[in-house]
Amino acid sequence: MNGLALVGHQFRYDQKAFWRNPASVFFTVMFPVVLFLILAVVFSGEEVDVRGGIDATTYYVPAIMSLAIISATMQTLAMTLVIAREDGRLKRGRGTPMPPWVFIAGRVGNSIVVALMMLVLLAAIGALFGADVPWARLPAILLTLVIGAAGFCCLGIALTAAIPSQDAAAAIVNAMLLPLYFLSGVFIPEDQLPDGVIAFADLFPVRHFFDAFFDAYVPAGGSAVSWDNLAIVALWGVAGLLLAIRYFRWTPRSG
Amino acid sequence: MVESPSLPEPVISIKGLRKSYGETEAVRGIDLEVERGEIFAFLGPNGAGKTTTVEILEGYRKRSGGEVSVLGEDPERAGREWRERIGIVLQSGRLDPYLTVRESLDLYAGYFRAPRPTEEVIALVGLEGKADERASRLSGGQQRRLDVGMALVGDPELLFLDEPTTGFDPSARRQAWDVIAGLRDLGKTVFLTTHYMDEAQRLADRVTIIAAGEIVARGTPEDLGERESGETTIRYRSNGREVVLRTKTPVRALHELTEKALAQGEELEGLEVTRPSLEDVYLQLTAAAELPTEGRRFS
Numbered sequence: 001m002n003g004l005a006l007v008g009h010q011f012r013y014d015q016k017a018f019w020r021n022p023a024s025v026f027f028t029v030m031f032p033v034v035l036f037l038i039l040a041v042v043f044s045g046e047e048v049d050v051r052g053g054i055d056a057t058t059y060y061v062p063a064i065m066s067l068a069i070i071s072a073t074m075q076t077l078a079m080t081l082v083i084a085r086e087d088g089r090l091k092r093g094r095g096t097p098m099p100p101w102v103f104i105a106g107r108v109g110n111s112i113v114v115a116l117m118m119l120v121l122l123a124a125i126g127a128l129f130g131a132d133v134p135w136a137r138l139p140a141i142l143l144t145l146v147i148g149a150a151g152f153c154c155l156g157i158a159l160t161a162a163i164p165s166q167d168a169a170a171a172i173v174n175a176m177l178l179p180l181y182f183l184s185g186v187f188i189p190e191d192q193l194p195d196g197v198i199a200f201a202d203l204f205p206v207r208h209f210f211d212a213f214f215d216a217y218v219p220a221g222g223s224a225v226s227w228d229n230l231a232i233v234a235l236w237g238v239a240g241l242l243l244a245i246r247y248f249r250w251t252p253r254s255g
Numbered sequence: 256m257v258e259s260p261s262l263p264e265p266v267i268s269i270k271g272l273r274k275s276y277g278e279t280e281a282v283r284g285i286d287l288e289v290e291r292g293e294i295f296a297f298l299g300p301n302g303a304g305k306t307t308t309v310e311i312l313e314g315y316r317k318r319s320g321g322e323v324s325v326l327g328e329d330p331e332r333a334g335r336e337w338r339e340r341i342g343i344v345l346q347s348g349r350l351d352p353y354l355t356v357r358e359s360l361d362l363y364a365g366y367f368r369a370p371r372p373t374e375e376v377i378a379l380v381g382l383e384g385k386a387d388e389r390a391s392r393l394s395g396g397q398q399r400r401l402d403v404g405m406a407l408v409g410d411p412e413l414l415f416l417d418e419p420t421t422g423f424d425p426s427a428r429r430q431a432w433d434v435i436a437g438l439r440d441l442g443k444t445v446f447l448t449t450h451y452m453d454e455a456q457r458l459a460d461r462v463t464i465i466a467a468g469e470i471v472a473r474g475t476p477e478d479l480g481e482r483e484s485g486e487t488t489i490r491y492r493s494n495g496r497e498v499v500l501r502t503k504t505p506v507r508a509l510h511e512l513t514e515k516a517l518a519q520g521e522e523l524e525g526l527e528v529t530r531p532s533l534e535d536v537y538l539q540l541t542a543a544a545e546l547p548t549e550g551r552r553f554s
Contacts, residue, residue, distance in 0.1 A: 006365060006366070009362070009365040010365075013358060013361075013362045016354060017354055087349035087350075088345050088347055089349065091345060091348065092345055092405070093366075094315075095313060095315075096363065096367070096409065097335040097339050097368070098366040099335070252347075
């Protein structure tokens, strides 16, 4: 098989394993959906004071999409790669003629496809709650998603170097992401957060990705592609890539 | 490309191999050769330098000194072509719990240019009834056989097995042994590391024992025992008392013993004549090597 065919081959099996893993299906697929449903029901009819006022459902669709995309990429990769590394599965793979980049490309492809599926799923559910799908902005949405997904994939792969064991994986990833979701206005609408909080969240890529995704998805005002936010997400991604190239390891930390 | 099968050169050749981790020397200048088609057992207690050595041969670790050639190449520099020709079973490698036996093998088959058909591999490792079972539902022994199967998918010339039966119950071990013994019939060269004597005795054509980073003995499983300790043990009971004789001339000793017994019209109750087992030799050799004083070299 040539390189690309081999990536497709790897991707097929990564997809199988992803959908059979109850933890991936719950945390990556079900959790954002349930979270959206709860927020949409609890805050239905309320208005968020952003862009001159939009209803809460319209706010939460891009918010939870951002979370779902980060979960499908950074979180999924960091957790599954650490587990595979400590299982010795990465090491076993390195003992075969498969080029290492093929393996990584398969996993990244898996994450991006899941992220796209979450976009479709949440857009459909959002539409049921009255948040219209902004079809005209589809190119901007896909561009934002791909840049964001790629950036967070790099960050997820880089993060594995900081995770010593399988048990630590979920704790470390959640300890990083959950506070950032709160501080970035993903869970609590940003009009209810003090200015200092947003300024602090602006130091991290979650906030910039949410901002960019919000601009792409919500038609009210703003240009569709938020280049400055995307540039910051991309820079984080490049930093992640460099760290990953330097520090990613294929052999278990334990032994 | 080297046309290897007709060449007499060894599959693995190591000269003066050294490996240090900081101050500690894990491997202290070892030499060994593995011939094509043999099952070579590399024996030693935990921490003796076995896994370090095998991981240098597999290309996972860099050596500190010495020369290493595996299938004619230096593992530190060998590439994809070389990896087409070897199979590796790691000491502790778990499987993807969500893929079935067949899927795991098919996934790996995609990595190789000329893989062995999956159904053949399943039969080779005796998992016919489990082909559609997920790895997480296999027993420990079955998982290990799938692990061996994944190393066989590429139809390698040389297979590394690092402690393949550690932690197995006796029947799982016997099944794994049958699989490994079957590899010899396929013409594979097998580099087996183990700390079980019986495993080496049962499977290996040649055994090399490493202790504290040095080779302390080498030979076939049979002559290893003979050379290192010539003593034969004779046991019997006389008037309910156990008598144990150790002798370097067992024929003479037995003759004298039985002659006397015949003359007195006695039977030698519970008569047993045993040579030291490989296990005895091994324990003796490795215990000696752990001593920090001089006089530790045996071969």
